[in-house]
Amino acid sequence: MRCDVLAIGTELLLGQIVDTNSAWIGEQLATAGIDSYEHRKVGDNLPRMVATLREMLDQADAVIVCGGLGPTPDDVTREAIAEVMGVPLERREDLIEWIGNLFGGRGREMPANNLRQADVPVGGDIIDNPIGTAPGLLCQVGEKVVYAVPGVPYEMQLMVEQTVLPDLLARSGEKSAIVSRSLKTWGTSESGLAEMIAHRVEAQTNPSIAFLARGIEGIVVRVTAKARTREEAEALIAPEEAALRHILGELVFGVDDETMEFVVLRSLEARGWTLGVAESLTGGLIGGRIANVAGASRTFRGTIGCYATEVKRTVLGVTAEHVVSAEAAKQMAVGAQRVLGADVGIAVTGVAGPDEQDDQPVGTVWFGLALPGIEPEAVSNRLPGDRERVRQFSTISLMNLIRQRLAVLPG
Amino acid sequence: MRCDVLAIGTELLLGQIVDTNSAWIGEQLATAGIDSYEHRKVGDNLPRMVATLREMLDQADAVIVCGGLGPTPDDVTREAIAEVMGVPLERREDLIEWIGNLFGGRGREMPANNLRQADVPVGGDIIDNPIGTAPGLLCQVGEKVVYAVPGVPYEMQLMVEQTVLPDLLARSGEKSAIVSRSLKTWGTSESGLAEMIAHRVEAQTNPSIAFLARGIEGIVVRVTAKARTREEAEALIAPEEAALRHILGELVFGVDDETMEFVVLRSLEARGWTLGVAESLTGGLIGGRIANVAGASRTFRGTIGCYATEVKRTVLGVTAEHVVSAEAAKQMAVGAQRVLGADVGIAVTGVAGPDEQDDQPVGTVWFGLALPGIEPEAVSNRLPGDRERVRQFSTISLMNLIRQRLAVLPG
Numbered sequence: 001m002r003c004d005v006l007a008i009g010t011e012l013l014l015g016q017i018v019d020t021n022s023a024w025i026g027e028q029l030a031t032a033g034i035d036s037y038e039h040r041k042v043g044d045n046l047p048r049m050v051a052t053l054r055e056m057l058d059q060a061d062a063v064i065v066c067g068g069l070g071p072t073p074d075d076v077t078r079e080a081i082a083e084v085m086g087v088p089l090e091r092r093e094d095l096i097e098w099i100g101n102l103f104g105g106r107g108r109e110m111p112a113n114n115l116r117q118a119d120v121p122v123g124g125d126i127i128d129n130p131i132g133t134a135p136g137l138l139c140q141v142g143e144k145v146v147y148a149v150p151g152v153p154y155e156m157q158l159m160v161e162q163t164v165l166p167d168l169l170a171r172s173g174e175k176s177a178i179v180s181r182s183l184k185t186w187g188t189s190e191s192g193l194a195e196m197i198a199h200r201v202e203a204q205t206n207p208s209i210a211f212l213a214r215g216i217e218g219i220v221v222r223v224t225a226k227a228r229t230r231e232e233a234e235a236l237i238a239p240e241e242a243a244l245r246h247i248l249g250e251l252v253f254g255v256d257d258e259t260m261e262f263v264v265l266r267s268l269e270a271r272g273w274t275l276g277v278a279e280s281l282t283g284g285l286i287g288g289r290i291a292n293v294a295g296a297s298r299t300f301r302g303t304i305g306c307y308a309t310e311v312k313r314t315v316l317g318v319t320a321e322h323v324v325s326a327e328a329a330k331q332m333a334v335g336a337q338r339v340l341g342a343d344v345g346i347a348v349t350g351v352a353g354p355d356e357q358d359d360q361p362v363g364t365v366w367f368g369l370a371l372p373g374i375e376p377e378a379v380s381n382r383l384p385g386d387r388e389r390v391r392q393f394s395t396i397s398l399m400n401l402i403r404q405r406l407a408v409l410p411g
Numbered sequence: 412m413r414c415d416v417l418a419i420g421t422e423l424l425l426g427q428i429v430d431t432n433s434a435w436i437g438e439q440l441a442t443a444g445i446d447s448y449e450h451r452k453v454g455d456n457l458p459r460m461v462a463t464l465r466e467m468l469d470q471a472d473a474v475i476v477c478g479g480l481g482p483t484p485d486d487v488t489r490e491a492i493a494e495v496m497g498v499p500l501e502r503r504e505d506l507i508e509w510i511g512n513l514f515g516g517r518g519r520e521m522p523a524n525n526l527r528q529a530d531v532p533v534g535g536d537i538i539d540n541p542i543g544t545a546p547g548l549l550c551q552v553g554e555k556v557v558y559a560v561p562g563v564p565y566e567m568q569l570m571v572e573q574t575v576l577p578d579l580l581a582r583s584g585e586k587s588a589i590v591s592r593s594l595k596t597w598g599t600s601e602s603g604l605a606e607m608i609a610h611r612v613e614a615q616t617n618p619s620i621a622f623l624a625r626g627i628e629g630i631v632v633r634v635t636a637k638a639r640t641r642e643e644a645e646a647l648i649a650p651e652e653a654a655l656r657h658i659l660g661e662l663v664f665g666v667d668d669e670t671m672e673f674v675v676l677r678s679l680e681a682r683g684w685t686l687g688v689a690e691s692l693t694g695g696l697i698g699g700r701i702a703n704v705a706g707a708s709r710t711f712r713g714t715i716g717c718y719a720t721e722v723k724r725t726v727l728g729v730t731a732e733h734v735v736s737a738e739a740a741k742q743m744a745v746g747a748q749r750v751l752g753a754d755v756g757i758a759v760t761g762v763a764g765p766d767e768q769d770d771q772p773v774g775t776v777w778f779g780l781a782l783p784g785i786e787p788e789a790v791s792n793r794l795p796g797d798r799e800r801v802r803q804f805s806t807i808s809l810m811n812l813i814r815q816r817l818a819v820l821p822g
Contacts (some may be wrong), residue, residue: 011623011633013447014591015438018431022452027426036424037459041433041450044621048448055466071602071614072622104797111602113609152624154800167562194598212427277695277716283702284688284695291694292763292799300652303700305688305714307707311751315713340722354705388703 001172006065010043067151276342326378329368412583419478421454478562687753737789740779
């Protein structure tokens with residue numbers, strides 16, 4: 001089964017938006033064992049869209065079209081699919097009602113433009129959109145099938161997961177299960193990691209092992225097994241996962257969707273400890289990420305984003321002369337404990353750039369850690385990259401540090 | 412002149428890397444006034460690469476191929492171009508020497524694999540690579556031209572800027588420029604916005620008007636003009652921009668890359684006011700976004716991410732019985748002023764979900780605003796979506812509120 005991907009949008013060709021949707025869809029197809037040999041991008045141009053879609057349906061069994069389902073005159077995916085199918089569009093009453101209700105539920109009138117989102121090629125089916133106004137489409141074109149999903153990533157992902165992938169798998173006939181387990185790691189480079197497990201990567205065909213460098217989400221080692229049933233696939237994965245964990249040790253901080261923050265909060269909750277953060281250059285980013293974890297309120301007290309130097313002194317009681325220093329980092333962590341009423345205080349202070357500070361180069365950071373009954377500690381790091389990267393990497397590095405400290409405490 | 416883009420690499424189809432190169436190249440082509448109507452991605456597969464390149468050269472005057480110029484057996488771009496040209500590859504002695512010197516200069520042996528990077532289709536030219544080992548290619552195919560550049564972004568960008576674009580412009584003869592101006596809006600739906608300016612969208616061909624929904628970055632109204640020179644294009648844009656601004660009014664918060672935070676900080680800085688934030692459900696997200704603006708330190712004091720209810724009381728002095736209320740929001744904003752030593756305090760408190768709080772449904776938020784010399788104010792909102800969306804939308808909505816208040820103050 002071959003399924004190619006067509007992304008719609010002139011802004012994609014003009015480089016105003018990077019096409020991340022195709023990459024995400026490609027990854028899902030690969031994980032599901034469906035071949036994908038070509039991705040294309042075309043603009044909001046009906047004749048070109050029709051020609052491209054026809055060519056792609058000549059080559060592939062299925063095409064996923066992403067984008068162009070909005071309510072504006074630019075959005076011509078529905079028209080293009082209808083033309084390729086050789087049918088007219090029909091405006092469905094039940095969809096008009098459904099879209100109207102979405103607006104009504106938010107206390108708004110439905111703009112007339114949105115009526116276009118109730119248009120469906122005759123003979124085509126819709127794909128439910130759980131959160132947006134644009135239904136997707138599932139349309140047979142001879143032996144082939146076209147799926148249309150919105151360009152809004154969150155809506156698209158839900159619809160691909162809930163409808164498109166299951167439909168593709170059912171059509172592919174192959175009764176097989178593909179299961180992946182992703183080990184999330186932090187602490188070494190991609191090539192360093194590759195060297196540690198090169199022998200296992202080369203030895204394995206099923207399960208196979210892939211690396212995915214995910215920026216501040218870590219380096220993912222993904223183990224994928226294919227078998228007749230899910231249970232058999234999982235049984236193939238288990239020994240490989242164990243072998244990899246044995247080699248990688250504490251570089252592994254979580255599995256699958258677990259974020260570093262999730263893992264840290266779980267570890268703290270197990271001890272009945274609460275967490276407070278003091279952060280300068282990150283401005284509140286760390287607190288924001290922690291608060292994103294469902295159930296964070298059981299553990300997270302809050303953050304003091306002490307961006308101005310003076311605020312470090314007045315709110316957290318920092319007396320150190322230089323605010324980018326071990327002393328300041330420790331005082332900030334202890335200050336977070338005190339001011340936020342937290343058992344554990346963590347802190348970061350540093351030089352994000354673009355200017356140096358106190359003659360310290362851009363990327364210099366000091367992390368502070370204050371745990372119950374233990375002397376406060378400071379650790380320094382030199383982070384690469386520009387302002388944005390220094391701030392983002394500070395966030396994940398500090399969380400990894402507390403994770404490591406908690407992992408070696410007794411009990 | 413039409414130039415399309417072909418990105419090479421199986422990892423792109425598998426979604427292991429997002430194709431940012433095509434977007435960057437597309438943006439350069441647009442700025443240079445060169446039309447680009449289709450981008451494609453294919454894997455490291457010679458027959459498919461050849462077929463795709465042939466199809467693309469049928470449609471476009473030029474194709475930029477990005478990737479597949481490395482030294483490994485996967486890298487078959489040179490072979491593909493030679494096959495499309497109908498010629499063999501010749502291994503150039505001068506290139507062998509040049510590549511060998513690159514390795515020698517780093518104190519290394521040249522691996523045998525790298526000899527492949529000295530292969531050039533007979534009749535083709537090379538494009539100098541100022542920093543990597545892979546020369547690019549510039550090959551005539553009948554009336555058409557193929558440019559091959561590496562996939563490594565930094566190398567590719569230099570070679571596109573220094574060689575490919577000038578060559579395309581020379582060939583196009585047409586000295587034309589495409590200029591875009593993006594108006595960023597917040598406050599109404601995409602279709603509501605479309606209705607406001609539908610008459611102008613329909614009337615215009617050059618400049619043209621497009622909508623881009625950018626999630627929490629707002630809805631962008633993009634005006635694009637094409638003319639002989641950049642100055643003429645800008646002269647076409649100006650009256651259209653003015654007409655749109657007249658219609659959209661204060662829905663427009665910025666232009667081009669300006670974020671809501673940037674605009675707010677600029678507005679505060681103009682008055683010499685500093686800013687402090689108190690945020691509960693967002694946990695620090697608002698502070699994190701503000702700190703991301705270069706030069707924020709001139710204005711931003713910090714944020715109190717008061718996630719736990721108790722912290723709102725102990726740190727900010729909130730006495731309101733219910734912490735999701737107008738009273739609490741105002742007290743938090745005033746608390747932010749006081750604790751952070753800021754002229755302006757802004758606050759948000761609400762119910763992110765998944766659970767209700769104090770019988771208030773998920774998505775209920777109260778924003779608090781405390782400006783110098785003005786009675787503190789609270790505004791409520793009902794935000795759609797899940798926990799993540801409620802938090803993200805709280806962030807942008809609060810910033811928009813303070814933007815609007817500042818815009819109507821005297822002086």
